[in-house]
Amino acid sequence: MLPPDPSGAAGDGPSRHLDLIAEMMAAFARSQDVEATLRLGLVRAVERLEAEAGSLFLLEPDGSLRCRASVGPVDVTGLRLAPGTGIVWRTVEANCPQRVGDTGRDPDFAPTIDDATGFITRSILCAPVAAGPERLGAIELFNKRGGHPFSDADLGLLQALTASAALAMINARLLASLAEQEMMQRDLELAAEIQRAMLPPLQGEDSPVHGVNLPARGVSGDFYEIVPLPDGRIAFAIGDVAGKGMKAALLMARTASLFRCLVKREDGPGRVLAAIESELHETRLAGTFVTMVAGLLDVDTGRVVLANAGHEPPVLYAKGRFVEIEGGMPPLGIDPRLFADGVPETVVDLDGGALYLFTDGLTEARGVVGGVMLGAAGVLGLLDAFTAMSAAERLQTVLHALGGAVTLRDDVTLMVVEDRTRPPSSAVQRLFPARPEVLAEIRATVAAALAGIGGGAEVVEACVLATDEACQNIIRHAYKGGEGDIVLHVSREDDSVVIRLMDFAPPVDPSKIVSRPLDDVRPGGLGTHLMRSVMDTVGFRPPPMGIGNLLEMVKRIESP
Amino acid sequence: MNITSTQRNGFAAIVLEGDVDLSCSSALRKELLERTFERCDIVVDLSRVGYIDSSGIAGLVEAYQGARANGTRFILAAPSVPVLRVLRLARLDRVFTIVESVEPVPAVAATPGESLL
Numbered sequence: 001m002l003p004p005d006p007s008g009a010a011g012d013g014p015s016r017h018l019d020l021i022a023e024m025m026a027a028f029a030r031s032q033d034v035e036a037t038l039r040l041g042l043v044r045a046v047e048r049l050e051a052e053a054g055s056l057f058l059l060e061p062d063g064s065l066r067c068r069a070s071v072g073p074v075d076v077t078g079l080r081l082a083p084g085t086g087i088v089w090r091t092v093e094a095n096c097p098q099r100v101g102d103t104g105r106d107p108d109f110a111p112t113i114d115d116a117t118g119f120i121t122r123s124i125l126c127a128p129v130a131a132g133p134e135r136l137g138a139i140e141l142f143n144k145r146g147g148h149p150f151s152d153a154d155l156g157l158l159q160a161l162t163a164s165a166a167l168a169m170i171n172a173r174l175l176a177s178l179a180e181q182e183m184m185q186r187d188l189e190l191a192a193e194i195q196r197a198m199l200p201p202l203q204g205e206d207s208p209v210h211g212v213n214l215p216a217r218g219v220s221g222d223f224y225e226i227v228p229l230p231d232g233r234i235a236f237a238i239g240d241v242a243g244k245g246m247k248a249a250l251l252m253a254r255t256a257s258l259f260r261c262l263v264k265r266e267d268g269p270g271r272v273l274a275a276i277e278s279e280l281h282e283t284r285l286a287g288t289f290v291t292m293v294a295g296l297l298d299v300d301t302g303r304v305v306l307a308n309a310g311h312e313p314p315v316l317y318a319k320g321r322f323v324e325i326e327g328g329m330p331p332l333g334i335d336p337r338l339f340a341d342g343v344p345e346t347v348v349d350l351d352g353g354a355l356y357l358f359t360d361g362l363t364e365a366r367g368v369v370g371g372v373m374l375g376a377a378g379v380l381g382l383l384d385a386f387t388a389m390s391a392a393e394r395l396q397t398v399l400h401a402l403g404g405a406v407t408l409r410d411d412v413t414l415m416v417v418e419d420r421t422r423p424p425s426s427a428v429q430r431l432f433p434a435r436p437e438v439l440a441e442i443r444a445t446v447a448a449a450l451a452g453i454g455g456g457a458e459v460v461e462a463c464v465l466a467t468d469e470a471c472q473n474i475i476r477h478a479y480k481g482g483e484g485d486i487v488l489h490v491s492r493e494d495d496s497v498v499i500r501l502m503d504f505a506p507p508v509d510p511s512k513i514v515s516r517p518l519d520d521v522r523p524g525g526l527g528t529h530l531m532r533s534v535m536d537t538v539g540f541r542p543p544p545m546g547i548g549n550l551l552e553m554v555k556r557i558e559s560p
Numbered sequence: 561m562n563i564t565s566t567q568r569n570g571f572a573a574i575v576l577e578g579d580v581d582l583s584c585s586s587a588l589r590k591e592l593l594e595r596t597f598e599r600c601d602i603v604v605d606l607s608r609v610g611y612i613d614s615s616g617i618a619g620l621v622e623a624y625q626g627a628r629a630n631g632t633r634f635i636l637a638a639p640s641v642p643v644l645r646v647l648r649l650a651r652l653d654r655v656f657t658i659v660e661s662v663e664p665v666p667a668v669a670a671t672p673g674e675s676l677l
Binding site: 468469475476530534 | 618
């Protein structure tokens with residue numbers, strides 16, 4: 001509580017200081033140097049309120065108050081006040097202005113400064129610099145000239161000044177912390193970029209080993225490696241570092257480079273993993289660990305040697321079945337004694353199929369609709385839908401399919417190791433961007449595929465037209481002119497040509513796709529009629545894993 | 561697809577070459593609608609079109625309707641086999657005025673809906 005205003009002056013409200021308040025608010029608003037403006041404010045307040053002296057105190061990180069500016073016969077700038085000393089501390093602690101009419105009668109008044117400087121303090125007006133509950137300091141004025149105590153109006157002016165000062169200071173602090181955050185964000189983005197640059201380059205179409213990585217955001221803990229060895233075999237690895245942020249990123253970089261180096265020296269993936277474990281133990285990255293599969297493909301025999309340290313089991317797809325390759329060790333980086341006897345190896349015969357390796361970011365991806373985890377079964381279901389594609393394109397397609405359909409919480413990394421001794425598929429399956437400019441290429445692809453599959457000119461013409469019309473529908477209606485992909489599948493099944501077109505757009509309601517009545521002559525709506533006229537059957541089928549839309553069109557080759 | 565626009569016997573002659581699909585059908589539509597807007601009699605030379613899909617056909621239908629509203633003539637000339645096939649599939653061969661030869665355009669063209677083929 002403030003003592004009653006002893007001057008009792010009528011019409012002496014803060015409004016008569018409006019010019020100064022306006023001047024100082026404007027000064028704070030455009031100030032680049034808040035402290036300099038605070039000092040100016042102090043000088044103005046001392047002048048206007050006819051005080052003999054004034055001081056600006058700000059809270060220091062150590063919890064003391066330090067005098068940052070001082071006006072009057074004695075300069076006390078730099079003076080530190082430990083908590084609890086005098087009227088200024090009472091102001092800050094109470095977060096409430098203080099007016100002392102006679103210092104001799106206030107028990108909290110500390111005469112130490114007067115004693116040291118020879119200044120005689122008679123009256124004090126002190127207001128906190130605070131934004132709500134956040135205390136920043138205080139402005140203290142001493143001895144109103146003419147012997148009067150400070151008035152209510154004086155207090156009003158001082159409070160108006162300290163309020164705008166507090167806002168300016170909070171603003172400046174926010175800006176500074178924002179700039180710091182932005183710098184950290186830029187550092188993180190740079191680190192992520194460097195990390196991505198460390199992943200292997202895209203492999204040529206003829207390579208039997210491919211990998212893709214889709215970073216969720218920021219730096220990643222996932223990695224994969226593809227290292228062709230001088231003897232023609234191909235070494236590969238996939239890994240996931242537990243933990244997030246810089247520490248995980250650094251461990252990932254170290255593990256990946258250890259693999260690249262050790263795989264040329266150690267014989268077999270089991271020894272490579274044991275050697276990495278012993279190197280990681282040297283560096284002691286407490287609190288993180290690495291799950292990893294290392295492998296070696298003999299291209300000529302289609303055989304793979306695998307070693308697994310705590311990673312998701314690789315999956316073999318051969319002869320239409322998926323088989324998990326179980327077995328292995330705990331993750332790397334936990335306890336080197338676990339690896340004293342080396343890491344067991346498993347030999348896998350690819351048997352004309354392909355081996356898939358992935359990180360848990362893929363299996364734990366959740367569907368946008370329903371939020372159900374995709375799971376290993378979901379991933380395999382997607383891969384199964386694209387087996388006629390080239391390996392590199394298949395991985396891209398799975399990522400594109402996931403891109404629109406699931407929420408990624410973690411990085412996704414997916415690898416394929418394919419048996420090049422297998423006979424090539426007679427079916428054609430390719431991924432195209434959903435753009436009008438590629439329609440000509442799509443038509444050419446259908447025509448070329450049918451040349452290999454069989455079918456006369458009439459069949460080719462029909463399939464080309466129907467595919468073009470179906471792709472138009474996907475571009476215009478499924479993706480509504482936006483970005484997207486089209487998967488084209490052409491195969492022969494018994495005496496029919498089967499064309500499947502898949503997109504990853506939100507599901508289309510087939511009941512809304514109607515053939516236009518032909519008597520109704522108008523543009524549009526013709527495409528579906530053309531498709532149905534030239535093909536024997538046209539219909540939507542359940543898409544793989546419920547992602548996107550799958551249109552199937554069949555044309556019999558031998559007319560009954 | 562290539563579009564060339566010339567004058568021939570008092571007609572605006574639009575010559576199409578190549579494949580007409582979604583990547584170029586809007587350019588065709590624009591050309592046709594501009595000529596229609598100028599109330600030209602239009603002849604579209606389709607002899608060198610290798611492929612046409614529903615988006616290209618849609619442009620022709622729109623121009624045909626515009627011409628009918630204007631009371632001007634809209635003629636398809638010498639459609640190639642692929643074009644004729646799609647026109648027949650859509651049963652539009654009974655709607656358009658179709659002439660066999662690009663040149664000369666008959667001084668008195670057939671009435672709309674009457675095919676000269």
